[in-house]
Amino acid sequence: ILGGRDAPRRPYMASLQLNGQHLCGGFLIADEWVLSAAHCLEDAGNGTFAVLLGARSLSLPEPHKRLYGVRQLVAHPGSHRDTNHDDLLLVQLEEAASLNPDVQKLAFQRQGRDVPEGTLCEVAGWGITRNTGKRPDVLQYVELGVIGRAKCNQRIHHDGEVTEKMMCADSKKKDSCKGDSGGPFVCNGVAEAVVSTGSRVCGNWKKPGIYTRTAPYAGWIDSVLANATS
Numbered sequence: 001i002l003g004g005r006d007a008p009r010r011p012y013m014a015s016l017q018l019n020g021q022h023l024c025g026g027f028l029i030a031d032e033w034v035l036s037a038a039h040c041l042e043d044a045g046n047g048t049f050a051v052l053l054g055a056r057s058l059s060l061p062e063p064h065k066r067l068y069g070v071r072q073l074v075a076h077p078g079s080h081r082d083t084n085h086d087d088l089l090l091v092q093l094e095e096a097a098s099l100n101p102d103v104q105k106l107a108f109q110r111q112g113r114d115v116p117e118g119t120l121c122e123v124a125g126w127g128i129t130r131n132t133g134k135r136p137d138v139l140q141y142v143e144l145g146v147i148g149r150a151k152c153n154q155r156i157h158h159d160g161e162v163t164e165k166m167m168c169a170d171s172k173k174k175d176s177c178k179g180d181s182g183g184p185f186v187c188n189g190v191a192e193a194v195v196s197t198g199s200r201v202c203g204n205w206k207k208p209g210i211y212t213r214t215a216p217y218a219g220w221i222d223s224v225l226a227n228a229t230s
């Protein structure tokens with residue numbers, strides 16, 4: 001997160017870790033499921049994934065911090081390494097998370113209407129806080145205004161790349177960045193979208209952040225959760 005600050009408790013936040021290191025954000029949508037971004041699998045090789053819940057600091061001991069093993073990873077079938085389409089990943093935990101004040105589910109938007117332009121939303125994560133690649137220990141958050149799709153698709157911005165299954169937010173100074181992918185884009189207490197890598201650029205007003213909307217994928221999410229065994 002560029003231009004943010006230490007976050008207050010965000011009990012739905014997950015750190016998707018690879019070989020013990022923070023890789024991507026995510027958020028708890030069911031007792032044993034975290035929603036994240038498919039691009040997070042790109043440089044995984046045959047490393048070991050785990051999900052950290054109940055954390056604000058990645059390093060310090062905290063009352064309800066707990067690392068969960070991963071039972072399965074389900075990338076959306078339409079996701080590809082070289083496009084932003086369908087950039088969603090469902091992560092099944094080895095066991096149901098035990099809920100407490102620091103570990104809670106977050107509802108995601110299921111209705112299709114776009115979030116109105118100008119709405120102030122929030123994104124949190126342990127992604128880099130400077131273009132030099134500085135990584136934070138404490139969860140960061142920032143408030144960002146929604147940019148309408150028509151404006152975001154102008155040539156100077158994302159030139160027609162933003163589909164109706166995506167949305168955009170301001171990126172002038174404050175922005176999501178490397179390591180924030182998969183985290184929730186929260187408007188009025190509901191996850192409206194998931195951080196997508198987009199053009200990888202961070203903090204440049206010409207390249208608004210691109211976020212994968214959850215509503216178009218509610219059916220896919222429900223079907224994966226319904227068909228999985230515990």
Ligand SMILES: NCc1cccc(Nc2n[nH]c3ncnc(Nc4cccc(O)c4)c23)c1
Pocket residue numbers: 130131132133171175176177178179180181195196197198199200201202203208209210
């Ligand atoms: N704001 C959009 C957004 C959301 C989520 C991730 C991303 N960026 C990235 N996702 N993956 C990446 N791998 C390498 N570099 C990356 N961005 C980067 C790194 C250093 C300086 C800088 O200005 C940008 C990214 C960008």
